[in-house]
Amino acid sequence: xxxxxxxxxxxxxxxKDASASLEATKIPRRDLxxxxxxxxxxxxxxxxxxxHQVRNDWKGTxxxxxxxxxxVGKVSAVGSEVKNFKVGDIAAVGxxxxxxxxxxxxxDGIESYCLAPATQTYNGHDKHLNCPTYGGYSDSIVVxxxxxxxxxxxxxxxxxxxxxxAGITTYSPLKHWKVGKGQKVGVVGLGGLGHLGVKFARAxxxxxVLFTTSPSKIEDAKKLGAHEVVLSKNADEMQKHTSxxxxxxxxxxxxxxxxxxxxxxxxxxxxxIVGAPANPQPVSVFSLITGRRNLAGSGTGGMQETQExxxxxxxxxxxxxxxxxxxxxxxxSYERLLKQDVKYRFVIDMKKSxx
Amino acid sequence: xxxxxxxxxxxxxxxKDASASLEATKIPRRDLxxxxxxxxxxxxxxxxxxxHQVRNDWKGTxxxxxxxxxxVGKVSAVGSEVKNFKVGDIAAVGxxxxxxxxxxxxxDGIESYCLAPATQTYNGHDKHLNCPTYGGYSDSIVVxxxxxxxxxxxxxxxxxxxxxxAGITTYSPLKHWKVGKGQKVGVVGLGGLGHLGVKFARAxxxxxVLFTTSPSKIEDAKKLGAHEVVLSKNADEMQKHTSxxxxxxxxxxxxxxxxxxxxxxxxxxxxxIVGAPANPQPVSVFSLITGRRNLAGSGTGGMQETQExxxxxxxxxxxxxxxxxxxxxxxxSYERLLKQDVKYRFVIDMKKSxx
Numbered sequence: 001x002x003x004x005x006x007x008x009x010x011x012x013x014x015x016k017d018a019s020a021s022l023e024a025t026k027i028p029r030r031d032l033x034x035x036x037x038x039x040x041x042x043x044x045x046x047x048x049x050x051x052h053q054v055r056n057d058w059k060g061t062x063x064x065x066x067x068x069x070x071x072v073g074k075v076s077a078v079g080s081e082v083k084n085f086k087v088g089d090i091a092a093v094g095x096x097x098x099x100x101x102x103x104x105x106x107x108d109g110i111e112s113y114c115l116a117p118a119t120q121t122y123n124g125h126d127k128h129l130n131c132p133t134y135g136g137y138s139d140s141i142v143v144x145x146x147x148x149x150x151x152x153x154x155x156x157x158x159x160x161x162x163x164x165x166a167g168i169t170t171y172s173p174l175k176h177w178k179v180g181k182g183q184k185v186g187v188v189g190l191g192g193l194g195h196l197g198v199k200f201a202r203a204x205x206x207x208x209v210l211f212t213t214s215p216s217k218i219e220d221a222k223k224l225g226a227h228e229v230v231l232s233k234n235a236d237e238m239q240k241h242t243s244x245x246x247x248x249x250x251x252x253x254x255x256x257x258x259x260x261x262x263x264x265x266x267x268x269x270x271x272x273i274v275g276a277p278a279n280p281q282p283v284s285v286f287s288l289i290t291g292r293r294n295l296a297g298s299g300t301g302g303m304q305e306t307q308e309x310x311x312x313x314x315x316x317x318x319x320x321x322x323x324x325x326x327x328x329x330x331x332x333s334y335e336r337l338l339k340q341d342v343k344y345r346f347v348i349d350m351k352k353s354x355x
Numbered sequence: 356x357x358x359x360x361x362x363x364x365x366x367x368x369x370x371k372d373a374s375a376s377l378e379a380t381k382i383p384r385r386d387l388x389x390x391x392x393x394x395x396x397x398x399x400x401x402x403x404x405x406x407h408q409v410r411n412d413w414k415g416t417x418x419x420x421x422x423x424x425x426x427v428g429k430v431s432a433v434g435s436e437v438k439n440f441k442v443g444d445i446a447a448v449g450x451x452x453x454x455x456x457x458x459x460x461x462x463d464g465i466e467s468y469c470l471a472p473a474t475q476t477y478n479g480h481d482k483h484l485n486c487p488t489y490g491g492y493s494d495s496i497v498v499x500x501x502x503x504x505x506x507x508x509x510x511x512x513x514x515x516x517x518x519x520x521a522g523i524t525t526y527s528p529l530k531h532w533k534v535g536k537g538q539k540v541g542v543v544g545l546g547g548l549g550h551l552g553v554k555f556a557r558a559x560x561x562x563x564v565l566f567t568t569s570p571s572k573i574e575d576a577k578k579l580g581a582h583e584v585v586l587s588k589n590a591d592e593m594q595k596h597t598s599x600x601x602x603x604x605x606x607x608x609x610x611x612x613x614x615x616x617x618x619x620x621x622x623x624x625x626x627x628i629v630g631a632p633a634n635p636q637p638v639s640v641f642s643l644i645t646g647r648r649n650l651a652g653s654g655t656g657g658m659q660e661t662q663e664x665x666x667x668x669x670x671x672x673x674x675x676x677x678x679x680x681x682x683x684x685x686x687x688s689y690e691r692l693l694k695q696d697v698k699y700r701f702v703i704d705m706k707k708s709x710x
Contacts, residue, residue, distance in 0.1 A: 113622045
């Protein structure tokens with residue numbers, strides 16, 4: 001730890017290794033720098049990537065780890081040069097808390113693709129304290145103003161938390177590939193990402209088709225906005241949609257047959273993956289060549305686009321479907337995540353968790 | 356065979372099964388319909404896909420097969436309604452001889468992606484004669500005017516033949532993805548496709564980097580127009596180019612590591628495959644997500660774009676590097692193709708072959 005920045009200790013929940021449960025701990029938060037905002041955390045979403053990183057599924061986890069990058073809270077202090085936030089404002093933090101600011105992607109305002117790379121909200125490297133960054137499963141967080149978002153009035157705060165990762169991860173590619181009216185758009189998988197993908201694609205005016213392996217999700221998918229639901233295990237049903245989709249948003253994090261979806265795209269269509277299967281997935285080159293089709297991936301969005309997404313949500317009354325939990329339930333919630341037993345995102349009520 | 360269309364028999368070379376050599380035979384060509392052009396074939400390029408289809412590598416070959424879809428010749432007769440060709444004109448035929456004309460891709464002028472699909476020049480279905488279509492390893496061919504191309508003055512006719520498949524297959528994606536000045540563009544593999552990819556990318560104004568596994572190709576690649584050559588087996592050399600390419604044209608038909616190339620793309624860059632590995636290729640989703648990168652495939656172009664490509668070649672003095680052969684050498688040329696022992700395209704001199 002460098003000596004130039006003073007810190008205070010705050011309550012948090014961390015895992016000490018890949019097989020450990022999350023337990024109460026204390027972590028350092030820096031005293032405010034001039035452009036820093038301190039946020040007292042109200043709600044913290046539970047993202048599937050929290051589980052992946054706590055358990056070191058993607059390798060590269062530094063322990064102890066304090067997960068959480070879907071953070072909504074109340075501003076409790078601001079640095080001397082902060083302009084857009086004041087104490088008492090409702091604010092939010094997503095998947096990153098800093099970036100280099102000088103690479104082409106930062107200059108283009110898409111800090112999420114910073115080549116440095118961007119400093120992740122947790123399990124990143126805190127350049128001020130020379131330790132890992134610690135996320136939202138904690139009482140408070142200190143973040144540069146540039147990486148703090150405003151929550152527009154009218155959004156349910158608990159339902160808004162998952163927008164900070166699951167929301168922007170699905171909104172950003174739909175906007176980048178210009179999804180809109182007159183288009184046929186697929187969403188693969190009805191989980192934390194997919195259910196928001198359906199809501200966004202519908203609000204953007206597309207004809208929305210939800211692909212799922214679970215007949216039990218058909219009714220829910222339609223309630224959430226899907227015009228059609230296709231059971232992806234039914235080859236005949238899939239076949240009927242050959243060469244008809246403009247865009248498919250793939251929210252599945254398990255191994256699955258990409259060619260089955262690529263063949264559903266029109267000429268020049270894009271199948272964009274936002275789920276993150278850990279294993280390489282086989283792709284037949286012919287699925288791509290036969291329609292000049294694209295297989296793409298997309299991460300989260302830049303700060304400007306994330307703010308735009310929050311405004312879009314307020315205008316279109318979109319929030320995540322959530323199941324509220326307290327910190328004492330978080331280890332159990334991870335087990336339920338593995339069984340896809342959540343509709344559709346766990347959100348931790350941090351205040352209740354303190355009782 | 357239907358009785359409504361009369362035919363005449365012409366000399367050709369066919370394989371009777373997947374293990375057979377090509378041998379002299381007779382095939383039917385229809386008497387001219389009103390919009391037909393008859394072409395006396397002068398030169399026929401030898402495409403790697405001829406070999407694949409003769410040997411049924413892609414399955415679905417109907418025997419006997421007469422390969423050849425890089426055809427340059429002289430118009431020997433025209434139907435009563437043909438407007439743009441007259442006897443004696445130099446004309447060409449590429450990979451297709453018909454399409455449905457009514458699907459969206461045909462309406463968009465990109466007949467190569469016809470959903471019917473397009474009628475391939477050989478090993479397609481000839482709707483007039485109700486038999487397989489027969490390609491350019493023959494004395495003459497009869498094709499609808501719409502699918503006949505003009506060869507601009509000044510192009511070497513033998514060197515122009517490979518433009519009809521290898522040329523348009525590399526030109527079309529470079530144009531579709533708007534390759535031009537100020538861009539860094541990779542070409543993977545220096546064979547029949549790759550050497551034309553290098554020439555086109557250079558002529559379009561890009562900074563061109565050729566990737567090869569063969570140190571012996573470095574000098575040739577530079578002569579053909581590459582600004583840099585990277586040995587793709589050298590991980591350190593590859594690493595230096597991380598996140599710097601706008602576009603990579605992948606001309607390799609063998610299994611190869613796609614992630615190694617995807618990681619060289621800038622944000623929003625595209626790796627476009629025009630080679631056609633027979634096996635599915637594994638792709639790490641993280642290679643795509645980390646830079647919103649695209650993996651695409653591209654086939655040949657539409658008729659209008661193919662004609663535009665030929666004009667571009669005339670303006671920029673681009674033809675294929677060729678090794679001339681006669682029909683008696685074609686079986687041997689297939690064996691040499693498998694060893695990549697050609698610089699850079701075999702072209703059959705059909706007139707000499709008749710002697």
